[in-house]
Amino acid sequence: MSASVGNIVVLDIGKTNVKLALIDASGAQLAERRKANTVLRDGPYPHHDTEGIWNWMLDTMKEFAATAPVRAIVPVTHGATAALVDAQVENSGLVLPVLDYEFEPPATQRTEYLGQRPAYDTTYSPSLPAGLNLGRQLAWLASAYPAEFARTKHILMYPQYWAWRLSGVAAGEVTSLGCHTDLWQPSRQQYSQLVERQGWSTLMPPLRNAWDALGPVLPALVERTGLPADCQVVCGIHDSNASLLRHLDATGSHAAPPAILSTGTWVIAALPGGQLDGLKEASDMLANCSALGQPVPCIRFMGGREFGALAGTEAMPCSVADLQQIIDQGTYALPAFAEAGGPFAGRKGSVVGPALPTDAERTALATLYCVLMSDWCLTALGSAGDIVVEGSFTNNPHFAPLLAALRRGQQVTVTDDASGTTSGGWMLAHWGAAPAVRSHAADPIALQGWPQYRERWLAQLA
Known part of the structure; x- marks a missing residue:
């Protein structure tokens, strides 16, 4: 996107808090709203309150849109998190809730996964506890919920999940893929052997730059929020890499x-x-x-x-x-x-x-x-x-x-x-x-x- 884009909204989802910031063309913050990032325990496993974030975000964007014209939305989120989605973007698209990376899958699964994960010197992704290696999350979900996993059309990194819900365009992006996931080889800038071995290659959407505009906000969301019809949705980025960018x-x-x-x-x-x-x-x-x-x-x-x-x-x-x-x-x-x-x-x-x-x-x-x-x-x-x-x-x-x-x-x-x-x-x-x-x-x-x-x-x- 160009430097003349104008006012933007940054959706910043950290592990503890969710923030929406309205920022003008000079980089000055015009408004900010925050809420706690809640982990829900009412489903098959601890999971993120994606619908709570979604509805709060749309209500806040409606407030922002009444204040100033919003020309772009940029999702920024924590890592080690992915969404498994079908084609139904208007209904959240999730085939399974978005797993909280602090959840520990069964110990027997960890033993099995350790035999599947790529070597450290190819991914530079250390073996981590709980679900901090995203590959382990995906392997467990595929094993524990095979019917739901089989309905997956896209594996979306967390920033790109929000970009997809806003624009309907599925994309992949390297900063989240390369965040101790076991899925990416940073030196070669390509997927790891784990992705191919697990049969996930076809579920990975096309790679885009973090700064690419994926398309405008979906018409139904324009009607709900009052955002301009030409408000662009940016692909998005992993949060610590957003800090690194400047x-x-x-x-x-x-x-x-x-x-x-x-x-x-x-x-x-x-x-x-x-x-x-x-x-x-x-x-x-x-x-x-x-x-x-x-x-x-x-x-x-x-x-x-x-x-x-x-x-x-x-x-x-x-x-x-x-x-x-x-x-x-x-x-x-x-x-x-x-x-x-x-x-x-x-x-x-x-x-x-x-x-x-x-x-x-x-x-x-x-x-x-x-x-x-x-x-x-x-x-x-x-x-x-x-x-x-x-x-x-x-x-x-x-x-x-x-x-x-x-x-x-x-x-x-x-x-x-x-x-x-x-x-x-x-x-x-x-x-x-x-x-x-x-x-x-x-x-x-x-x-x-x-x-x-x-x-x-x-x-x-x-």
């Missing part, structure tokens, strides 16, 4: 590629231009695919979820004094506090040292933990240049300064946009234009004993 130039490279720390439910460290031969499956390291098709070395942990486990869901703000108190008294959070992947998956999290009597101190411990985990991930990736922090942790005033104090010689920059996914979505609709996003360098925070605290934390991981 750091790539037209050739998919960067003059001096920074490491990107995309923070939210998942904290994902990405190193554009980095080498794949340093990736280790045991550390949950992987190669994602950028929107331009290039493999990008990555490592991640479930930072937002772990922060909540340590600080509580209603975390209280903490002060520099609270952080210093945790360091001085020697209380440590040792991974992991979420079961879904990460370099320490399978290890049960623990807090060692003196107890924390206040909510602020628990927030301080959670902050220190997430910084230490981010630092560990950046070191594992081989990050030696600039670091850019994006996403929800930019709202924590201590996160980037603490990280900067550990990464001496590397400039840590914080964007003023708490949602790099939204900026990435805007870029897809205005392909060729760069969003006007301000950023600032994080000044290292001066905490006594902070580097030594890190060394003691690392020693306890051995």
Whole structure:
């Protein structure tokens, strides 16, 4: 799409929240609405509330359409999720509910699947728990629900499911296909052997660019929402790749590629231009695919979820004094506090040292933990240049300064946009234009004993 497209709506479906943002031609946000991303347990397995999202989205788009003319809609979603659909787009199209990737299929199926999945050095997709390998989800659904699976016309990655429902056009796209799915070979930019062996090749729709306009919004939706009849639906993208997009130039490279720390439910460290031969499956390291098709070395942990486990869901703000108190008294959070992947998956999290009597101190411990985990991930990736922090942790005033104090010689920059996914979505609709996003360098925070605290934390991981 061109840079003159005008106002757009970005549908941003994260694992925890769903957001709709109305953004003007300059990249300025005009309106935003949010809702919780609910997992339903009233069906054959835990599944996403696609109809709840759909109806909320259409109602909100009607509100937005009454505010400003909307020229394009861009879906951006979390990974490890796919929809199996027939041809009935007007009735959701789903032949089975959209499986929640945190659901664990039977152990016997995992054993069978491990014998089917491609080698790590072809997909750079580590073996993950639950349904984080999308190939395992699909294999289980095909085995457990053969009649429903047989009705499938398309296997749609999650962003493209929403694009299909809006436009009626089925498409595939590499950023979701290349997100630890076992379905894609990033170095070769083609499907893995698993797709052919399972007979799924014919179910994969034509590949399109993330920024391609698939077509206008369906007429029935125009009538329901008041959107313009020529409002285009963009193919869409995986969320952490949306955040990465503005750091790539037209050739998919960067003059001096920074490491990107995309923070939210998942904290994902990405190193554009980095080498794949340093990736280790045991550390949950992987190669994602950028929107331009290039493999990008990555490592991640479930930072937002772990922060909540340590600080509580209603975390209280903490002060520099609270952080210093945790360091001085020697209380440590040792991974992991979420079961879904990460370099320490399978290890049960623990807090060692003196107890924390206040909510602020628990927030301080959670902050220190997430910084230490981010630092560990950046070191594992081989990050030696600039670091850019994006996403929800930019709202924590201590996160980037603490990280900067550990990464001496590397400039840590914080964007003023708490949602790099939204900026990435805007870029897809205005392909060729760069969003006007301000950023600032994080000044290292001066905490006594902070580097030594890190060394003691690392020693306890051995």
